[in-house]
Amino acid sequence: MxxxxxxxxxxxxxxxxxxxxxxxxxxxxxxxxxxxxxxxxxxxxxxxxxxxxxxxxxxxxxSKEDLFKKVLEDAYQDIRAAESKLDLKGLPAETALEKLVRFTWKYYLDHPEFLTLVNSENLHKARHLKSSQNIEAINRPLHNMVQDILDRGVREGVFRSGLDEMQLNVTIAAVSYYYFTNRFTGAVVYKRDFMTEEALRARIDFNVDTILRLVRV
Amino acid sequence: MxxxxxxxxxxxxxxxxxxxxxxxxxxxxxxxxxxxxxxxxxxxxxxxxxxxxxxxxxxxxxSKEDLFKKVLEDAYQDIRAAESKLDLKGLPAETALEKLVRFTWKYYLDHPEFLTLVNSENLHKARHLKSSQNIEAINRPLHNMVQDILDRGVREGVFRSGLDEMQLNVTIAAVSYYYFTNRFTGAVVYKRDFMTEEALRARIDFNVDTILRLVRV
DNA sequence: TTCCTATGTAACTATTTAGTTATTTAGCGG
DNA sequence: CCGCTAAATAACTAAATAGTTACATAGGAA
CATH class of the missing domain: 1.10.10.60 (Homeodomain-like)
Structure with a gap:
């Protein structure tokens, strides 16, 4: 029985x-x-x-799709929550911006799943994110944070004026994101390990330099 | 019958x-x-x-995997062949670099399949590319081209010395690549269409500026 | 103590999928 | 113009897959 x-x-x-x-x-x-x-x-x-x-x-x-959507929403919520803890309000613009660049790098390094989830979502033309109710509110603080840094930098006389917050934000993400997501093909094309301590240190310093040169007057 | x-x-x-x-x-x-x-x-x-x-x-x-590998090899061959036709040898370093940045942008814009293929390959840790015999030879001209531009720029006195060819190459790719592959989530996060003529023009100009500021003395 | 429902398990189904086999035939070398 | 091989088609198979159904029960409410 x-x-x-x-x-x-x-x-x-x-x-x-x-x-x-x-x-x-x-x-x-x-x-x-x-x-x-x-x-x-x-x-x-x-x-x-x-x-x-x-x-x-x-x-x-x-469903599988709804599960994916929830995973993705949680991932965005997590990175935006971590960013919010940065508290860059009181800092000089250059210091604040460098902190944000280093934070972005460190977050991607520590949360590689965020990158591949976003890649997967883009392969699907962001159809899960598009139908998400919360995603707008989740991302708003990021825009404000970067716009504030730009405004402050202009007032301090260290940043050029007229910079687009989106272009800067996209570039900050790009220089770190691409390095990590394409590290496997990169290792083949450039015949080096992208993930050694030395390689990582060199890249984040390079990225900070890239972004600061971009905004300076 | x-x-x-x-x-x-x-x-x-x-x-x-x-x-x-x-x-x-x-x-x-x-x-x-x-x-x-x-x-x-x-x-x-x-x-x-x-x-x-x-x-x-x-x-x-x-097999399906071998077919993917062939598609990927062809894709790399195609972009490298297109790059080789640029013929930047005689140009001043700044002009040559700007041409390369604009070429990269245009190639990604016209060949969106290259980006998603490379993304897919990276999701699979580049295991197809790793086992490819030809890929090393295919990519060599790119390294030489960028290294030549850097050397020439230093000789001309317009670029700083000591710049790493890989870091520059990765950054040139990153600022265009990321904009395109993440244009769907980007449209949601920034609430704008990344692919209007105006948006495209603004981004490529921004990218040229980013790269030139990065290398100038 | 007794129900009842949310939590949980396992077996099932209809469909899809990568890869194979059986078979036909166009077109070329002799 | 004969016969062979490479090119092509379609039907098949074994395994995998998303989603469902049938059933069991822990543990709280009454």
Whole structure:
């Protein structure tokens, strides 16, 4: 006769904790989506690596696409929250800008999954982000922060005026983002390891220099 | 009784042309791989869009992965060939560098598939490129070209010395590459269309400025 | 103590997918 | 113009995959 219990032999039945299960699913989904992209990630694998059941993924998140959307929203929320903690208000414009450039670099270095998630979302023409309700509010503080630094720099007489906040922001992201996401083809094309301590130090210094030269009068 | 002919009713049997078939397969594969990534592209779809048969893909290219590898090698070959036609040898260093920056921008704009192919390859840690025999020779002219420009600029007294060719090359690529690949999330985050004529003009001018400020003494 | 529902498991399904096999035939060398 | 090989087609297979259904039960509310 079949056992009536669902739990495996020898294992105590799991204590129930909806919140913890959702967190484990989100963490596993983030790993898998960033490692393999939306198309390459497998729902079965996410369930297994979350130590959960596929049924729970559909129960809590609706579909693979909706799960991806939630992972992506959380990723944006996380980077914007980390940026907000920088507190650059009181600093001279140049110092503030350098801090922001170094922060961006460090965040990408420590959260490589953010980069591949964003890449995957762009491969899909940002259709998940487009339908996100929260994303506008999430990103607003970043625009204000950079605009403030630019304004302050002009008032201090150290930055040129008329600089576009978006162009600067995109360039700050670009010089770090591209280095990391393209480090594998880069290693082949330039025949060097992009991730040694020495290589990383050289690149972030170069990036700070690039951005400061860009804004200075 | 079943028809013995393989061709569809009413269609003349295809004239045989191995080279043309391979070209159609490569073109369709490039489109599909760049549109959906290595993981997202479907061999059946590639065959159909190539107006060919799946069997031919395996016959000529061995496997889906090998087909991707060939598409990628061709893509690198194409951009490097286009670069070689620039012929910057006789120009002043600043003019040559600006031409290279504008060329890179224009190439990415006209060949968006190159960007997504490279992204896909980096998601897979460049394992196809790593095992490519030709890729080293394909990329060598680029290094020489940029190193020559840097050397000439120093001799002319307009560029600083000690600049790393790789850092400059990566930055030239980064400021254009990132703008294009992240234009979808960018449109959401900055609430503007990245691809209007005006937006494109503003960005390329900004990029030229960024790079020239970076190298000037 | 007893229900009831949210939490959880496992087995199932319909479809898709990379890769193969069986077969046909165009077009060229002799 | 014969016969062979490379080019081409279509049908097939085994495995994988997103999503569903059927069922079990922990643990809180009544």
């Amino acid at each position: 079949a056992r009536s219990m669902a739990a495996k032999d020898g294992e105590a039945p799991r204590t129930r904790d909806a919140e913890a299960t959702q967190k484990r699913i989100l963490a596993a989904a983030k790993r898998e989506f960033s490692r393999l992209g939306l198309g390459g990630a497998r729902v079965d694998d996410i369930a297994e690596k979350a130590n959960a059941n596929k049924r729970m993924i559909y129960h809590y998140f609706g | 079943a028809r013995s002919m393989a061709a569809k009713d009413g269609e003349a049997p295809r004239t045989r042309d191995a080279e043309a078939t391979q070209k159609r397969i490569l073109a369709a594969a490039k489109r599909e791989f760049s549109r959906l990534g290595l993981g997202g592209a479907r061999v059946d779809d590639i065959a159909e869009k190539a107006n060919a048969n799946k069997r031919m893909i395996y016959h000529y290219f061995g």
